[in-house]
Amino acid sequence: MDLKEQVLNTLSSAPYIGAREIAERHSLTVEELNHAYKAIQTSEECQKRLLTSINRDYFETVREYFGKELYTVIFFVGLGCPYRCPFCPSVTIEKDGYRKLAKFRKGPGDRKLEYRDFEKIFADIEQMQKKGIIVEVKISGGLEPYTDPETVNWILELASRQNVDSTIFTNGVLLRDPKNREIALKSDKLRISLGTVSEEAYADEYFGEHPRNKRSNSLGDLQKTIRQLVQDRNDSGAATAIGMNTVVGEFNFHELEQVVLDAHDFGVDYIAIKGDYFKQKDDEWFDKVETATAAISGHTRDGKIGDMRVILTGSQERSSFLNSSLQGKCLPIDQAMRQMFIDPFGQCTPVHCWAFPVQEKEQERHTTSLNEHTGLQKIIEKTNDFPLIDYSKLNPFELIISLESERQRQDLAFGVERDCNPYISPHNVSNPDSLNFRSFCNC
Incomplete structure (x- = not known):
């Protein structure tokens, strides 16, 4: 089995695993892993396999929200x-x-x-x-x-x-x-x-x-x-x-x-x-x-x-x-950079568990008020002050966003090239020359 195939099989079954762990599993240098990631990224066959795998929800979400800046x-x-x-x-x-x-x-x-x-x-x-x-x-x-x-x-x-x-x-x-x-x-x-x-x-x-x-x-x-x-x-x-x-x-x-x-x-x-x-x-x-x-x-x-x-x-x-009951906590800003809930009274929050109405005032609900002085950009920035959220409270979409955000941070720290995400084919980046989302919200 060649290097690309080994890495692809690992990613298909556990898409949230970071580069360091993959390199250790397969005894790879960061240069070899970058090469394998690029091979997967540019292969139509590999991309099709990911999108038809058991974990297709993960790969489809990454393609849309991280590739197309949705x-x-x-x-x-x-x-x-x-x-x-x-x-x-x-x-x-x-x-x-x-x-x-x-x-x-x-x-x-x-x-x-x-x-x-x-x-x-x-x-x-x-x-x-x-x-x-x-x-x-x-x-x-x-x-x-x-x-x-x-x-x-x-x-x-x-x-x-x-x-x-x-x-x-x-x-x-x-x-x-x-x-x-x-x-x-x-x-x-x-x-x-x-x-x-x-x-x-x-x-x-x-x-x-x-x-x-x-x-x-x-x-x-x-x-x-x-x-x-x-x-x-x-x-x-x-x-x-x-x-x-x-x-x-x-x-x-x-x-x-x-x-x-x-x-x-x-x-x-x-x-x-x-x-x-x-x-x-x-x-x-x-x-x-x-x-x-x-x-x-x-x-x-x-x-x-x-x-x-x-x-x-x-x-x-x-x-x-x-x-698989993954354990961990999510940064609210990771969610805020992909979605925002706005309730009938202008209360905004980046996760569904804080967006729904609650029975008692004491129940946890972290929101920021939309008003004439605080627009969507400021709302996104303010979520940096929200507490961490346990994975168990996230819906599948939110869990994927959290896991992928963390995976990308770990990959960059390990030395994976910024444009070398194995889940995002160059053909699925809607506007390669667009400014990153962070330039909108100053995050």
Whole structure:
């Protein structure tokens, strides 16, 4: 086995390992390792192997966020939600099984963001774009965005004006309103949460012990809404890519195959299937996922789902690094240089665990206030003062960002050349002459 192959195999199975450890494992000098990294970096075959490996989530994220200088601004829009999903960070399950929804609290001097505030945020985004940074916005929520459709519309219109890619994440319930569907079709992408084909499972999993919400929302209604949204999109000629987001759990293992077939029947463009990333998974869990995904892959091969994309995250594979319970702490600035959450009252934070509303004021939530004197650039810089975050609190994306940031620091210290990242092909650097992101935030 040649040197390139040895290093590639090591990186494929443990992508976060630094250059020093790889050099020690394979008895390499830093010059030899630089040579191997460059060989992997410039080989189409090697890049394809990384992007189709079990740890593909890692390599795809590095390619996008470190290679293309992608930055994501996530707007948490909405002050309420009809759902009470057990896997939602905004929901606390009490001892008696009751699901309690946390809501955003307005602190002293806080006010809900107005149109002029979003104009200022997008002015900061424009400055990032001028530095060669690709910016995307996501409209999501600790709660449901369509409980505040006016704000959703503001963000989409400003994003369109500045050629910023936009994605909406929604439970879809409030899209029964034609006006909300009209707003939705201004986005580039829209993803609706749905993971069951059973009325009973839908009521139990998404609403829990909340009879009023169950009575006013049914699976049949949501399915009808999705079909109507697709029809509206097709009739209007809008370019919105419509997808479904499915969280895997005990309630739907047995029907994942049918969920995918239904998604195709609705006419959506894609379905993303992922696990609850904070739930402990055992061999039985992985066995059930493997059975379901094998059936889904069979439908993909035989053409039953046509052109609809099925996105199966690598985290569902038992040997993925994401299931290895890595220990460590994250620098908040590493996250702030790739993403920022902004809640309805202008509180900003770089990680999802501090972005969601909390039940009690005493619960940990580190944020910085957006105001007329503190724009996005200053917000990013201020995260240097935030405490370290344990890996266990990070979602998969954030863990990858943290691990890769640390790996790159260690590689540079060891002597790896700055432009010699084995995961980033020269063909996937969007603007090699652009200023580094650090030049925007002075970090």
